[in-house]
Amino acid sequence: MVEETSEFKVLLVDDRDENLFALETILKDENYHLVKANSGKQALAYLLKDLDFHLIIMDVLMPGMNGFETAALIYEREKLKNIPIIFLTAMDIEGNIYKGYKAGAVDYISKPIIAELLKVKVRAFVELSEKNRQLVRQEKMLRAANRKLEWEITERKLSEAKIKALNEDLAKKLEQLQSLDSFNYSISHDLMSPLNSITGLAGLLQTMYPEKFDDEVLEIVNHIMGSVDRMSNLIKDLLSFSRQANAEISKVDVSMRALVDDVMEEVSKTMPVTNVEIVVHELPNAYCDNSMLKQVWINLVSNAIKYSQKTPVPKVEIGGKHENGDLIYFVKDNGAGFNMAHYNKLFSIFQRLHSESEFNGTGIGLAVVKRIIERHDGRIWAQSEVGKGSEFYFTLKAKENLLE
Known part of the structure; x- marks a missing residue:
C-alpha cells in the first residue's frame, strides 16, 4: 500500500x-x-x-x-x-x-x-508505479554491481597473469643465481688447489736454499706469500658467501652469550685483542642456525676490533634486547667509522669503504652477514661517523612469534 x-x-x-x-x-x-x-x-x-x-x-x-x-x-x-x-x-x-x-x-x-472507483484505481496504479521505480533502481544497482564485478574479475585475472609472469621470472632468476653460486663455489674451490701449491713451493724454497736467498729475493718471496694469503682469504670468503645460498637452515635454541664467548675465543687466536676493552651486555637467547650466526658474530666482532685498533683507547660493545616482538643485537666500536654517504655500498659484495693499505680485508664479510640475516627473515643496518666509530644492528624473530 x-x-x-x-x-x-x-x-x-x-x-x-x-x-x-x-x-x-x-x-x-x-x-x-x-x-x-x-x-x-x-x-x-x-x-x-x-x-x-x-x-x-x-x-x-x-x-x-x-x-x-x-x-x-x-x-x-x-x-x-x-x-x-x-x-x-x-x-x-x-x-x-x-x-x-x-x-x-x-x-x-x-x-x-465515481469518486471511490477513481480513488481505488489511482491508489493501485500509484503503488504499482512506485514498485516499478524501485525495480528500475534495483536493476540499475544490479547492473552497476555486475559491471564492478566484471571489472574486478578482469583485474584479478590480469593480476594473476602478472603474478604468474613475475613468479616465472623470479624462478628463472633464482635458477640463474643458484647456478652462479654453484659456479662461484666450483671456481673458488678449484682455485684453492694451485694457491696451496704456490704457498707450499715458496715455503719449500725458503727452507731448502736459505743460503741462496739474499734480501731482495726474500722480499720478492714474501710479497708472493702475502699475495697468496690475500687471494686465499678472498677465495675462502667467496666460498662462504656461495655456501649461504644453498645451505639449509637448521634452527635450534641458541645461547647467544655462550656463542659470543666462543666467538671471542676464536677471534683472539687470529688478531690481537688484549689492548681492546670488550664489554658484553645482556644477550637474549635466540632460535636460529648456530653455525650461521657464529659467522655473523665473527665478522661483526672482528671488524669492530680491526677498525678500532688504531684508536688510543679502543672499545667494543656487544649486546641485545627484545623489542616489538623482535630480538635486536648490536656490535659497537669507537674506531675509524665510515662516511654514511657511501652506506649503499656497505653490504654489497667486493665493496670496501677503506683501502687495503688502511685495513686489510676482502669486501665479502658483510655481504655474507647480510645474506645470513635475511635468510633468518631478519634485517641488518648500521650507523657511523668518520673517526667516531660504527654501530651495527641486526634482528632475529623471537621464537614465540615464529611459532604463532
Missing part, C-alpha cells in the same frame, strides 16, 4: 477547469501532489521539465491535441514511457478501447466519475 506520509506526483490533464477541480476535490485527501494541466501541450511541457510523476490522469476529448495523441507523444520518449496513464472519457469505451491501449493507456474511467 502507498504510505500515508509519502507524497506521489499525479498529473491531471483536462481542458475544462471544472473537471480539474472535481478531480482535485476527490483526490485531495489521498496525500498526492497534484499538478494540473489544461491541455496536452501543457502536460508535455510539465513532463519534459519533471520526470518524477507516478501517474497521469487525462481526458480523451481535448481541443487541439486529444488524449490519445498526447499519450503517443509522451511514450515516444524513453524516460516517460513507464508513467502509467488513466484515460477519462464519456465516449463509447468499447468502440475506442483498442485505440486507447495502442496509445499507451493502462486503464479507463468513464464519465461521470
Whole structure:
C-alpha cells in the first residue's frame, strides 16, 4: 500500500477547469501532489521539465491535441514511457478501447466519475508505479554491481597473469643465481688447489736454499706469500658467501652469550685483542642456525676490533634486547667509522669503504652477514661517523612469534 506520509506526483490533464477541480476535490485527501494541466501541450511541457510523476490522469476529448495523441507523444520518449496513464472519457469505451491501449493507456474511467472507483484505481496504479521505480533502481544497482564485478574479475585475472609472469621470472632468476653460486663455489674451490701449491713451493724454497736467498729475493718471496694469503682469504670468503645460498637452515635454541664467548675465543687466536676493552651486555637467547650466526658474530666482532685498533683507547660493545616482538643485537666500536654517504655500498659484495693499505680485508664479510640475516627473515643496518666509530644492528624473530 502507498504510505500515508509519502507524497506521489499525479498529473491531471483536462481542458475544462471544472473537471480539474472535481478531480482535485476527490483526490485531495489521498496525500498526492497534484499538478494540473489544461491541455496536452501543457502536460508535455510539465513532463519534459519533471520526470518524477507516478501517474497521469487525462481526458480523451481535448481541443487541439486529444488524449490519445498526447499519450503517443509522451511514450515516444524513453524516460516517460513507464508513467502509467488513466484515460477519462464519456465516449463509447468499447468502440475506442483498442485505440486507447495502442496509445499507451493502462486503464479507463468513464464519465461521470465515481469518486471511490477513481480513488481505488489511482491508489493501485500509484503503488504499482512506485514498485516499478524501485525495480528500475534495483536493476540499475544490479547492473552497476555486475559491471564492478566484471571489472574486478578482469583485474584479478590480469593480476594473476602478472603474478604468474613475475613468479616465472623470479624462478628463472633464482635458477640463474643458484647456478652462479654453484659456479662461484666450483671456481673458488678449484682455485684453492694451485694457491696451496704456490704457498707450499715458496715455503719449500725458503727452507731448502736459505743460503741462496739474499734480501731482495726474500722480499720478492714474501710479497708472493702475502699475495697468496690475500687471494686465499678472498677465495675462502667467496666460498662462504656461495655456501649461504644453498645451505639449509637448521634452527635450534641458541645461547647467544655462550656463542659470543666462543666467538671471542676464536677471534683472539687470529688478531690481537688484549689492548681492546670488550664489554658484553645482556644477550637474549635466540632460535636460529648456530653455525650461521657464529659467522655473523665473527665478522661483526672482528671488524669492530680491526677498525678500532688504531684508536688510543679502543672499545667494543656487544649486546641485545627484545623489542616489538623482535630480538635486536648490536656490535659497537669507537674506531675509524665510515662516511654514511657511501652506506649503499656497505653490504654489497667486493665493496670496501677503506683501502687495503688502511685495513686489510676482502669486501665479502658483510655481504655474507647480510645474506645470513635475511635468510633468518631478519634485517641488518648500521650507523657511523668518520673517526667516531660504527654501530651495527641486526634482528632475529623471537621464537614465540615464529611459532604463532
